Amino acid sequence: GAVVSQHPSRVICKSGTSVKIECRSLDFQATTMFWYRQFPKQSLMLMATSNEGSKATYEQGVEKDKFLINHASLTLSTLTVTSAHPEDSSFYICSASLPGLAGGPGETQYFGPGTRLLVL
Amino acid sequence: QQQVKQSPQSLIVQKGGISIINCAYENTAFDYFPWYQQFPGKGPALLIAIRPDVSEKKEGRFTISFNKSAKQFSLHIMDSQPGDSATYFCAASIGGYSSASKIIFGSGTRLSIRP
Numbered sequence: 001g002a003v004v005s006q007h008p009s010r011v012i013c014k015s016g017t018s019v020k021i022e023c024r025s026l027d028f029q030a031t032t033m034f035w036y037r038q039f040p041k042q043s044l045m046l047m048a049t050s051n052e053g054s055k056a057t058y059e060q061g062v063e064k065d066k067f068l069i070n071h072a073s074l075t076l077s078t079l080t081v082t083s084a085h086p087e088d089s090s091f092y093i094c095s096a097s098l099p100g101l102a103g104g105p106g107e108t109q110y111f112g113p114g115t116r117l118l119v120l
Numbered sequence: 121q122q123q124v125k126q127s128p129q130s131l132i133v134q135k136g137g138i139s140i141i142n143c144a145y146e147n148t149a150f151d152y153f154p155w156y157q158q159f160p161g162k163g164p165a166l167l168i169a170i171r172p173d174v175s176e177k178k179e180g181r182f183t184i185s186f187n188k189s190a191k192q193f194s195l196h197i198m199d200s201q202p203g204d205s206a207t208y209f210c211a212a213s214i215g216g217y218s219s220a221s222k223i224i225f226g227s228g229t230r231l232s233i234r235p
Contacts, residue, residue, distance in 0.1 A: 004163075034222070034223075041228075041230075042227075042228070043209060043226065043228050044164065044209070044223045044225045046223070048220055049222065076175075083195050091161075093163045093164070093165075095223075099228050106168075108154075108166065109166075109223060110163050110166070111156075111163040111165065111166075113162055113163045114162060114163045115162070116161070
């Protein structure tokens with residue numbers, strides 16, 4: 001259980017176009033999803049926290065108008081990179097939070113397989 | 121204070137040996153310390169996690185040692201195998217039973233197991 005999928009797995013686009021990345025929790029409902037960005041040989045950098053039915057919370061330095069996040073349902077969050085430029089090329093990873101039960105081990109985040117974006 | 125410092129940056133271990141990765145933190149509010157394994161081109165996968173009320177947790181060949189007073193924790197991989205070659209991230213968060221919390225990742229350790 002606790003599987004998170006991302007689509008597409010890889011995308012190549014021209015500079016100036018917009019790209020949408022989907023993140024789905026396949027077998028559980030996630031009230032909170034997270035979006036990360038990872039450059040080659042580097043750690044994951046949190047971009048934003050997405051809560052179902054409300055506006056995303058962006059980390060400092062992340063342009064909210066460039067990285068549009070929508071969390072329309074308990075199993076789907078989307079990240080749209082608007083007017084993409086070569087510097088936006090990166091590996092984008094989402095995670096979905098599976099809440100813990102009372103008295104249990106607490107919530108756990110499960111990560112998707114990532115989306116490789118290349119902007120030409 | 122939100123950082124999690126991880127070392128070494130890279131590690132080469134002979135097959136059958138013990139791989140040890142160390143992490144340190146400053147924020148005493150952290151109460152959940154997971155370790156993630158990531159293969160190239162894939163998302164990170166939860167390997168093992170510990171809460172600060174225990175000093176050690178073992179799952180198969182993987183063990184977390186936790187030193188609350190020193191604010192340090194480490195991952196030990198026993199009998200390391202070539203299939204363990206991956207990048208490992210330690211992390212920390214302030215968890216809760218009903219709310220999702222941000223995970224702060226260490227910088228990662230690239231582990232290579234020599235046959």
